[in-house]
Amino acid sequence: xxxxxxxxxxxxxxxxxxxxxxxxxxxxxxxxxxxxxxxxxxxxxxxxxxxxxxxxxxxxxxxxxxxxxxxxxxxxxxxxxxxxxxxxxxxxxxxxxxxxxxxxxxxxxxxxxxxxxxxxxxxxxxxxxxxxxxxxxxxxxxxxxxxxxxxxxxxxxxxxxxxxxxxxxxxxxxxxxxxxxxxxxxxxxxxxxxxxxxxxxxxxxxxxxxxxxxxxxxxxxxxxxxxxxxxxxxxxxxxxxxxxxxxxxxxxxxxxxxxxxxxxxxxxxxxxxxxxxxxxxxxxxxxxxxxxxxxxxxxxxxxxxxxxxxxxxxxxxxxxxxxxxxxxxxxxxxxxxxxxxxxxxxxxxxxxxxxxxxxxxxxxxxxxxxxxxxxxxxxxx
Amino acid sequence: xxxxxxxxxxxxxxxxxxxxxxxxxxxxxxxxxxxxxxxxxxxxxxxxxxxxxxxxxxxxxxxxxxxxxxxxxxxxxxxxxxxxxxxxxxxxxxxxxxxxxxxxxxxxxxxxxxxxxxxxxxxxxxxxxxxxxxxxxxxxxxxxxxxxxxxxxxxxxxxxxxxxxxxxxxxxxxxxxxxxxxxxxxxxxxxxxxxxxxxxxxxxxxxxxxxxxxxxxxxxxxxxxxxxxxxxxxxxxxxxxxxxxxxxxxxxxxxxxxxxxxxxxxxxxxxxxxxxxxxxxxxxxxxxxxxxxxxxxxxxxxxxxxxxxxxxxxx
Numbered sequence: 001x002x003x004x005x006x007x008x009x010x011x012x013x014x015x016x017x018x019x020x021x022x023x024x025x026x027x028x029x030x031x032x033x034x035x036x037x038x039x040x041x042x043x044x045x046x047x048x049x050x051x052x053x054x055x056x057x058x059x060x061x062x063x064x065x066x067x068x069x070x071x072x073x074x075x076x077x078x079x080x081x082x083x084x085x086x087x088x089x090x091x092x093x094x095x096x097x098x099x100x101x102x103x104x105x106x107x108x109x110x111x112x113x114x115x116x117x118x119x120x121x122x123x124x125x126x127x128x129x130x131x132x133x134x135x136x137x138x139x140x141x142x143x144x145x146x147x148x149x150x151x152x153x154x155x156x157x158x159x160x161x162x163x164x165x166x167x168x169x170x171x172x173x174x175x176x177x178x179x180x181x182x183x184x185x186x187x188x189x190x191x192x193x194x195x196x197x198x199x200x201x202x203x204x205x206x207x208x209x210x211x212x213x214x215x216x217x218x219x220x221x222x223x224x225x226x227x228x229x230x231x232x233x234x235x236x237x238x239x240x241x242x243x244x245x246x247x248x249x250x251x252x253x254x255x256x257x258x259x260x261x262x263x264x265x266x267x268x269x270x271x272x273x274x275x276x277x278x279x280x281x282x283x284x285x286x287x288x289x290x291x292x293x294x295x296x297x298x299x300x301x302x303x304x305x306x307x308x309x310x311x312x313x314x315x316x317x318x319x320x321x322x323x324x325x326x327x328x329x330x331x332x333x334x335x336x337x338x339x340x341x342x343x344x345x346x347x348x349x350x351x352x353x354x355x356x357x358x359x360x361x362x363x364x365x366x367x368x369x370x371x372x373x374x375x376x377x378x379x380x381x
Numbered sequence: 382x383x384x385x386x387x388x389x390x391x392x393x394x395x396x397x398x399x400x401x402x403x404x405x406x407x408x409x410x411x412x413x414x415x416x417x418x419x420x421x422x423x424x425x426x427x428x429x430x431x432x433x434x435x436x437x438x439x440x441x442x443x444x445x446x447x448x449x450x451x452x453x454x455x456x457x458x459x460x461x462x463x464x465x466x467x468x469x470x471x472x473x474x475x476x477x478x479x480x481x482x483x484x485x486x487x488x489x490x491x492x493x494x495x496x497x498x499x500x501x502x503x504x505x506x507x508x509x510x511x512x513x514x515x516x517x518x519x520x521x522x523x524x525x526x527x528x529x530x531x532x533x534x535x536x537x538x539x540x541x542x543x544x545x546x547x548x549x550x551x552x553x554x555x556x557x558x559x560x561x562x563x564x565x566x567x568x569x570x571x572x573x574x575x576x577x578x579x580x581x582x583x584x585x586x587x588x589x590x591x592x593x594x595x596x597x598x599x600x601x602x603x604x605x606x607x608x609x610x611x612x613x614x615x616x617x618x619x620x621x622x623x624x625x626x627x628x629x630x631x632x633x634x635x636x637x638x639x640x641x642x643x644x645x646x647x648x649x650x651x652x653x654x655x656x657x658x659x660x661x662x663x664x665x666x667x668x669x670x671x672x673x674x675x676x677x678x679x680x681x682x683x684x685x686x687x688x689x690x691x692x693x694x695x696x
Binding site: 130148150152166167168236242245246249250253254257281282283286289290291292293294295296298299339340343344346348349350351353354 | 423424425426428429431432433435450451452453455456473476477480481512515516517518643646647650653654655656657
């Protein structure tokens with residue numbers, strides 16, 4: 001009997017250890033109706049010394065007073081190396097979904113600048129959402145600090161948990177999430193390093209995730225290299241081809257009023273805009289207006305940064321455009337006649353060679369170092 | 382003569398700046414199209430009602446929580462006023478109508494709320510046409526060949542527009558007023574001011590623009606009908622400065638031996654475009670050499686330079 005009890009305890013302890021050392025991965029064969037899941041162990045790999053998330057060697061155009069004003073980092077949650085490390089682990093932990101099948105990183109893919117390569121993201125049960133998973137690149141530099149296509153997320157700390165509890169996306173019960181993580185022996189230590197004690201709370205989870213997201217700063221593109229070689233943005237960049245420089249000139253004259261406001265670093269739109277994607281106010285996504293019920297917000301959508309836009313296809317809130325050329329065609333035409341269409345959306349009548357030049361310039365915003373940086377990669381194997 | 386001219390434009394500039402500063406961000410210069418406010422929201426509460434009621438799948442007149450996408454479900458907890466567990470058209474309309482209009486200032490980040498066409502505040506077609514040429518990024522040899530053609534074209538276009546305006550204004554102004562007005566028309570430069578952010582040492586040079594002809598007209602004390610005619614003449618002048626179809630064709634014809642067919646297509650497209658720039662409380666920003674410079678800083682302080690140091694860049 002004693003032998004049996006001992007054997008049982010050993011087996012039970014072995015199971016616990018196995019669970020503690022892994023994030024339960026479910027190799028999924030998802031269908032639209034549900035999920036057929038198969039578990040397999042995933043091992044966490046972290047470097048002995050944490051990656052440097054807190055100190056960035058940002059180029060001068062990120063450090064101008066105008067550019068710095070875009071930083072939405074709150075005083076009470078600065079990016080720390082240990083905090084972002086914890087955030088990275090949480091970001092890729094599939095236990096954040098109700099059936100342990102998907103993590104944040106399942107839809108926000110590093111090689112796609114943390115956008116979803118699929119037109120519509122799929123949730124934990126394989127069901128499709130009605131929005132495209134937007135890029136998370138440089139979310140730190142959105143001065144309004146409101147997130148999602150419809151800006152319903154008040155700040156990063158608040159935003160990060162909304163997909164986790166969304167019944168279509170990850171379906172997790174937030175009340176149970178801390179205790180779920182407590183069962184993994186590594187988490188208390190990661191929380192201790194990040195916050196001073198091992199206590200696991202949803203507030204700390206959200207703060208760590210927000211730190212990791214704010215650490216995702218892309219600043220080493222060909223554009224950034226070129227900007228440091230000239231005095232003024234309007235100067236031809238010596239590291240650019242003639243076509244790229246021409247595209248830059250066209251972009252600055254015709255696109256920068258929305259995408260490069262007041263500074264040269266971030267390539268964001270500071271406010272949600274109706275770009276004339278649809279002319280129907282009733283049956284198309286109302287964007288911000290669906291949240292505020294303000295008639296003036298109907299059809300307004302937030303835009304991610306254009307940094308790495310080459311790899312964030314498909315484009316727009318519903319992923320309707322699969323190529324950059326299609327996006328530029330839209331703006332070249334001036335868009336559809338939605339009553340709220342922004343005045344800046346004017347027909348631009350770009351020629352084919354102008355479109356090609358703008359696309360060439362946009363591709364200079366691709367930051368390969370960022371897309372391949374191990375500190376942003378999935379730490380689970 | 383030169384000193385008198387400098388004094389004139391300085392007075393104009395100071396008056397413009399002072400007037401704008403007094404309005405502290407509300408008023409934009411008269412030539413700036415405050416189009417953003419108008420464009421932000423032509424949809425109305427009925428559109429919102431139709432949109433939200435489109436989720437009423439069971440057609441019972443009430444949009445319930447289960448009928449809404451999850452991201453919109455907080456609408457019910459925030460403002461469900463009467464119908465249990467849902468919103469009806471009346472409630473939606475009431476809430477939509479009560480929403481404060483989102484002003485451009487609220488929407489923006491340092492935006493004062495308006496946009497204007499880049500060519501709107503100038504007394505010459507030069508920056509627009511030269512900008513279109515610059516965007517072609519021609520090789521130096523080709524550019525050297527193209528520039529004289531553009532120069533001559535700009536001079537002719539400007540002279541034509543200027544002559545028409547002077548003829549119109551001669552019917553409305555006294556000789557003294559007309560003389561002052563002519564100097565403003567013929568001024569081809571731009572005014573610069575300096576903006577400084579609170580808590581910042583650096584001063585940012587900002588292009589204020591050319592003389593504001595509409596504001597100058599306003600200072601002449603014209604009768605209402607004459608004032609309307611004068612403003613209409615100024616509008617026609619600005620319209621004339623933008624190369625029309627015939628102008629573009631004429632210029633491109635001259636460029637035939639200089640630019641390739643593709644370059645001419647691109648030049649035509651660039652001439653047709655009218656890039657927008659942001660308008661500001663103390664002037665308006667514009668495209669400066671392709672990059673946005675001197676944007677609008679509604680939290681910034683206007684620091685007018687002493688009159689003697691007003692910088693005038695005459696082209």
